[in-house]
Amino acid sequence: MAKYQKKNLSWSEETEDSIDSVVKSVADDVEFIIDSFMPDGRRFREEAMSEQLKKYVEEGLHDNPAAAANWIRTRVVQLTQELQKYGVPPEMVAQVHPYDIVQTAAFKFSAKMEKLLRERDEGIGAAVAPPIPMNPNGDGNWLSAMAQIPQA
Numbered sequence: 163m164a165k166y167q168k169k170n171l172s173w174s175e176e177t178e179d180s181i182d183s184v185v186k187s188v189a190d191d192v193e194f195i196i197d198s199f200m201p202d203g204r205r206f207r208e209e210a211m212s213e214q215l216k217k218y219v220e221e222g223l224h225d226n227p228a229a230a231a232n233w234i235r236t237r238v239v240q241l242t243q244e245l246q247k248y249g250v251p252p253e254m255v256a257q258v259h260p261y262d263i264v265q266t267a268a269f270k271f272s273a274k275m276e277k278l279l280r281e282r283d284e285g286i287g288a289a290v291a292p293p294i295p296m297n298p299n300g301d302g303n304w305l306s307a308m309a310q311i312p313q314a
Contacts, residue, residue, distance in 0.1 A: 185262040193270065215282070218275045230268070237264045 171179070222229035241260045246252070 181259060181262070185259055185266055188258075189263060189266040189270070192267075215275060215278050219279070223272065224275070224279065230272070234261075234264055234268050237268070 218224060221233065223233055238261050241264055242255055245255050245258075245260070
């Protein structure tokens with residue numbers, strides 16, 4: 163869906179819009195690259211989803227805004243340190259807006275975990291076995307588990 167902008171954006175508004183677009187694009191690109199390398203859903207050295215979900219709930223990220231904010235701050239520091247470790251100057255680190263990148267990634271991670279929680283609570287997650295198909299009823303149509311079998 164196209165984003166309609168005001169006709170006369172100020173320089174700062176235009177710059178902020180550009181930064182937001184770049185941050186979202188970078189986060190999407192990183193996620194796409196990782197998903198491409200690990201199509202089975204579990205990334206290299208990543209814990210299984212059940213372990214991630216357990217950790218997500220135990221750390222309070224599900225229902226504690228302070229814990230979530232602390233999680234984001236910790237990841238921003240880690241990202242900044244990693245960039246500096248590889249020789250990226252502090253001015254350039256500030257230009258890529260590590261907080262925005264981590265915050266976007268945190269929103270996506272949280273949405274993924276909340277979806278898994280909802281599926282687990284509703285019993286519709288991957289752990290639920292698929293329904294067993296019934297035999298054909300003679301005319302080539304398959305009966306569902308809820309179908310009434312006609313009596314002769």
